[in-house]
Amino acid sequence: xxxxxxxxxxxxxxxxxxxxxxxxxxxxxxxxxxxxxxxxxxxxxxxxxxxxxxxxxxxxxxxxxxxxxxxxxxxxxxxxxxxxxxxxxxxxxxxxxxxxxxxxxxxxxxxxxxxxxxxxxxxxxxxxxxxxxxxxxxxxxxxxxxxxxxxxxxxxxxxxxxxxxxxxxxxxxxxxxxxxxxxxxxxxxxxxxxxxxxxxxxxxxxxxxxxxxxxxxxxxxxxxxxxxxxxxxxxxxxxxxxxxxxxxx
Amino acid sequence: xxxxxxxxxxxxxxxxxxxxxxxxxxxxxxxxxxxxxxxxxxxxxxxxxxxxxxxxxxxxxxxxxxxxxxxxxxxxxxxxxxxxxxxxxxxxxxxxxxxxxxxxxxxxxxxxxxxxxxxxxxxxxxxxxxxxxxxxxxxxxxxxxxxxxxxxxxxxxxxxxxxxxxxxxxxxxxxxxxxxxxxxxxxxxxxxxxxxxxxxxxxxxxxxxxxxxxxxxxxxxxxxxxxxxxxxxxxxxxxxxxxxxxxxxxxxxxxxx
Numbered sequence: 159x160x161x162x163x164x165x166x167x168x169x170x171x172x173x174x175x176x177x178x179x180x181x182x183x184x185x186x187x188x189x190x191x192x193x194x195x196x197x198x199x200x201x202x203x204x205x206x207x208x209x210x211x212x213x214x215x216x217x218x219x220x221x222x223x224x225x226x227x228x229x230x231x232x233x234x235x236x237x238x239x240x241x242x243x244x245x246x247x248x249x250x251x252x253x254x255x256x257x258x259x260x261x262x263x264x265x266x267x268x269x270x271x272x273x274x275x276x277x278x279x280x281x282x283x284x285x286x287x288x289x290x291x292x293x294x295x296x297x298x299x300x301x302x303x304x305x306x307x308x309x310x311x312x313x314x315x316x317x318x319x320x321x322x323x324x325x326x327x328x329x330x331x332x333x334x335x336x337x338x339x340x341x342x343x344x345x346x347x348x349x350x351x352x353x354x355x356x357x358x359x360x361x362x363x364x365x366x367x368x369x370x371x372x373x374x375x376x377x378x379x380x381x382x383x384x385x386x387x388x389x390x391x392x393x394x395x396x397x398x399x400x401x402x403x404x405x406x407x
Numbered sequence: 408x409x410x411x412x413x414x415x416x417x418x419x420x421x422x423x424x425x426x427x428x429x430x431x432x433x434x435x436x437x438x439x440x441x442x443x444x445x446x447x448x449x450x451x452x453x454x455x456x457x458x459x460x461x462x463x464x465x466x467x468x469x470x471x472x473x474x475x476x477x478x479x480x481x482x483x484x485x486x487x488x489x490x491x492x493x494x495x496x497x498x499x500x501x502x503x504x505x506x507x508x509x510x511x512x513x514x515x516x517x518x519x520x521x522x523x524x525x526x527x528x529x530x531x532x533x534x535x536x537x538x539x540x541x542x543x544x545x546x547x548x549x550x551x552x553x554x555x556x557x558x559x560x561x562x563x564x565x566x567x568x569x570x571x572x573x574x575x576x577x578x579x580x581x582x583x584x585x586x587x588x589x590x591x592x593x594x595x596x597x598x599x600x601x602x603x604x605x606x607x608x609x610x611x612x613x614x615x616x617x618x619x620x621x622x623x624x625x626x627x628x629x630x631x632x633x634x635x636x637x638x639x640x641x642x643x644x645x646x647x648x649x650x651x652x653x654x655x656x657x658x659x660x661x662x663x664x
Contacts, residue, residue, distance in 0.1 A: 170553065196585040197557025243556075243583070299444050323556075327498075327582040329443045329612040330654040356585030359656035395658070397586050402657055404615045 159208065159318055159350070160184040164217030166203050177203045178374040180217075185318065185350045190341070192361030193354045194394070195371035201354045204371070205320040208352065209238040221317075236266055239311035243323035245303040249295040249310075255281065256291045259309045266314060280309040283346075284339050301332035305339065312343050319344075320352040325360060333357075337364050358398045370394065408433050409455065409574060409606065414468035416450055416459065416630075424450040424463065425630045430623075434573055437600055437607040439617030441651065442627035448610040449498060450630075452576045455608070456495050457485055491521045494572035498579045500563040504551040511537065511547040514566045521570040536565040541591050556583035564592075568599065574606040581613045593619040614651050626651075 161184070166177045178200040185191045193201045206212040208219065210230035219226050226234050242248045249258055256274075259281055263273035281291065284305040295303040304324055311319050321340065325333035341364060344351050355361050361368050370378035370391035378391030387395065409432040416425040424447045432438055440448050453459045455470060457477060470477045472493070477485065489495075497503055505513055514536055515529035524532065537547050540561040551559055560583055567575060577596075581589045593616055599605055600620075611617050617624055626634040626648050634645040643649060 171548075196587055197583065198555035202555075301444060323583070327579065329651075330614075331443055331650055334654045334656070357656070358586065359658050362658040363656040394585075394587060397590055398658055401586065401590070401615045402655070404618055405652055405655060 159222075160220040161204075161208065161214075162218045162220065164204075164207055164214040164219065166200075166207060166212065167215040176374050178207075178371075181371075181374075181376055183369060183376065185352060187317070187350055188344065188348045189367065190344065190351045190353060190365045192365035192368035193352060193371055194356065194358050194361050194368055195377075196390075196394070197356060199371045200374040201356075201371050202322055203374075205240060205322050205352060205354050208318070209240045209320050210235060211240065236262070236314045237317040238320075239314070239316040239318070240320045240322060241304075241307045241311045241324050243326060245295065245300075245307040248307060249303065251294060251296055254292050254294055255286065255298075255306055258295065258306055259313055262310060262314050277309075277313055280313045281306075283343060284309045284312075285335070301328050301336060304328065304336055308336070308339065308343075312347065312349065315347050316349060318350045318352065320354065322354045323356070325355065325357065333360065340364075358394055359402070408471075408473065409608075410469075410471040410474075411451075411455075412469045412471070414451075414454065414470065415466045416447070416454055416463055417466050419462045420464070423466075423630050425454070428468070428630075428632060430625065430635075432574065432606050432608055434606045435600060435604040436623075437596070437609065437621040439621035439624040440608065440610045440627060441612065441614055441617055441624055442647070443612075445629075446627040447630040448627060449578055451627075452495065452578050452608065452610055455576060456489060456493060490517070490570045490572065492573050494567045494570055494575040496563060496567050496575070496577045496580055498582070500580075501551070501556065501559045501583075503563055504559060506551055509548050509550055510542075510554070510562045513551075514562065514569050517566050517569040518571075532569060533565070536569050537562075539568070540565045540595060541588070557585060557588050560584060561588070561592075571603075572605065574608070577607065577609045577611075579611055580609065581611060581616050589613065589616050590619075592616075596620050614655065 162182055163180050165179050168175045168177055181204060193204060195201050207214045210228060213228035221234065256277060260273050260277040263276055286305055295306055325336060337360060340351060353361055353365055367381040369376050372390040377388035379386050412429050414425055414428040415423060417423050430438060440451060442448050454465060511530055511533045514533035518524045518529040518532050534544060534547060538544055542558060542561055580592060584592060596607065597620060600607060609617055609621060623637045625632055626645060628647050633647050634643060636643060
């Protein structure tokens, strides 16, 4: 997937305000790409544009070389999934866990028995058990309901999953467990992951490539081959390292 | 002074959410409560401001505010303490914003209600607080929906500080804040503590953040204290604390996969 020169303009007090401006990025198949930046930098806006929840004011989105236009077609939508920061905002309180994970399959006309098997398989793969199947998301802990949202996003075997701050609000032990599940699933199904976070340490441990976003622009990139950082991105790296030293001491 | 003595809270008369918890919090002191989710951290804060859900009960123990049991205040008396003497930043801070009020007005309402200021003075005070929490003053006329998550947390924090409470209870103040904002929040809390002499109880998963602000850290696991550590004393001993330390992802130049 590739985004070319995408911008998103909001109106603020009668003036144009760029939430993101001329962002260029690509993600390879099966890649773990981190988008890291301070709050309000436009990370979520980029994620939403990439999965087709929000139209870009300017620019193009290409999937496997073909341009896709907003609103994305029914064929494209299942390939792109998003997991929100707050699982409660995307899960229905009326459906039990099994039905929640099964719903996307039913909506995409999978036969009943097959959809049940696929949903069950994913529920077990994200680390939930039989005891969770008949419960509701609001009976589960934050980490568990985040796993349900993850299973729901992965059940259609999408090409790309955007994880929007999935670990924030979780304790560090749970955050690592969830990130490990994501890594395992992405490896198994070849899904590309766009990992949006403000926790540079977490992105550093899981991503093959990290893009720094600040003020709606890409301000730096770190990968094995490349290291290019703007002063803001450099500050973020320095603060994170300084903070680690508190722990070591 | 806040004093908690042998506190035990149970949900539906069965599961103990907190057991045998004792500590005291003086003005100008900061205590951090750290633990995994479900450890009883939020229950503790709710017990301190008497907002426990109906199915939860304080079974044993005592909570004293200025040497008087908080359960002996009438609802009306205690309501007067909330906000003015004891402020609380809830976990889902964003839900406490009013979508119809610009943030400056939202913050100003606190000083009008609790400090008896007029609108003009209250709004000037609100502007000061907006800058103190690190928001640009241009945002003061924005509505909550126009702000990012981190900005909303800071707005609620400003609204909390404007009331001038002696004790503030913060439930996961760093959730949704990026690291630079977390560091500036830690500095801000330290500043408030020094200048205003506010007592703080901070519930968090973020050990480094708590470490920067608090004099004492209480590690909770399933409602029980597994470790208490004071600043300047040797490092953590418990298994839980070590797990917490190990699970904080580290960066160095080598390990980008």
